[in-house]
Amino acid sequence: MGRIFITGSSDGLGLRAAKQLVSRGHTVYLHARNAQRASDARNACPGAADVLLGDLTSIEETKALAASLSKLEPMDCIFHNAGLYLGPYRAQAEGYPAVFAVNVIAPYLLTCLAPLPRRLIYASSDSHWGGSTNLDDFGWRERHKAGHFRESSAYADTKLYNTMFGFAFARRFASNGVVAHSVDPGWVPTKMGGTGAPGNINESERLYVMLAEGSGEAEGKNACFWENGKTSPAQAKKDAYDEKAQDALLKKLEDITGVRVPE
Template sequence: MSRIFISGSSTGLGLMAGELLASQGHRIVLHARNAARADDARRNLSSAEAVVIGDLETIAGARNVADQVNALGHFDAVIHNAAVGYREGHRLTSDGLPYVFAINTLAAYILTALIERPERLVYLSSGMHHHANANLDDILWKKRRWNGSTAYAESKLHDAMLAFAVARRWPDVFSNALEPGWVPTKMGGPGAPDDMDQAHLTQVWLAAGEDPKADVTGQYFYHLKRMEPNPEAQDYTLQDRLVAVCAEISGIGLPA
């Protein structure tokens, strides 16, 4: 059985993945933004080994979460699930970064760079990434008029790019991305049309490591099947630029 950390797992798809993995006998550590959400997570999944508490919107907060995870020991897999949605307004974090970028892109990068390297990394993207551009020259939205939907789609493209960059740099790790579908979570909204019963299965399958068919890297999935991602996600030059931009902004390098 595997030991798995899931970011952003006090509710929604992260919690659903944790519940399914725990039912399969895996050891699960959840993550919540604050103490109140952590209490909810413990009630919802009492078998969780621990709940890490920390807000990922700041660089210091993401560092702290990574430190707490490392203090718990080695993990076989990490699911990068934490995210905010496409209806966010333009607000800046205390680091002066757009909120959507800080949580959806930069926090995933920081946790990847700082958490002791697992055997499996799973990144949640979105179907919206297919129509996005990486826009690395204006990743902080200083030149463009804010659009929450576009910012979200870009961030989910960045997550796929990060998954594939890691797959290239760390050949001993299975690093993949997926889209869960547009489902009626708090983020997706009540009118989302896709199947909630399918939305958490792919990340569970990729993280558990029990099926040899999941022993792949640098791939993109939708409902347990491979899918072609946005071509920009597979562009090595863009991948490397994204890593460099995140390293410069955070002051944290991605280990070789």
């Protein structure tokens, strides 16, 4: 059985997957942004090994979360599920909007600072098709100053970056025996997706469990993009496969955070 950590698992799809993984005998660590959410998570998934705290809008709290992971036995899987969707700019980590802090900066930091697991999974979205690899105004800070912040487009950028993480880290950590994937769970009825979302949440849950375990269709595979409703790896946006763009993204995040990708 495996040891699995899932970010953003105090509710929604992260919590649903955690419950399934616990029921399958895995040792599961949940994540919540504050003590109240942690209490809710413990009540909702009493079989979890523990709930780790960390507000992912904060670089310092994200680093502290990585330190908490470092005190535990290494994970078999770290599932980067936490994410923000639409909303105002809300300047957070280093002045970047909350959606970039949670969706991009936090998973980068956790990947670089926590002990490497056997599997790294990054939650993407079909919105990644609308994202851009142009880093000239990473985080939309200049466009925000000019009054041109577009929340849906900013979100799409973050999801393209999450997709790129799957390919980039699979390549960077190949010699360490680490597998990395990205996954589009689909538009499903969660707090983020809304009650009217048409997707099959049971299929999303199945995908999450499969990738966390490295089982089923995911067994033996690496550097894949997975999509709700498909039983084999799917095709992501062409830009996500661009290794120069991937490296530029990682360098941008290194410059922002002062944290390098480990060798």
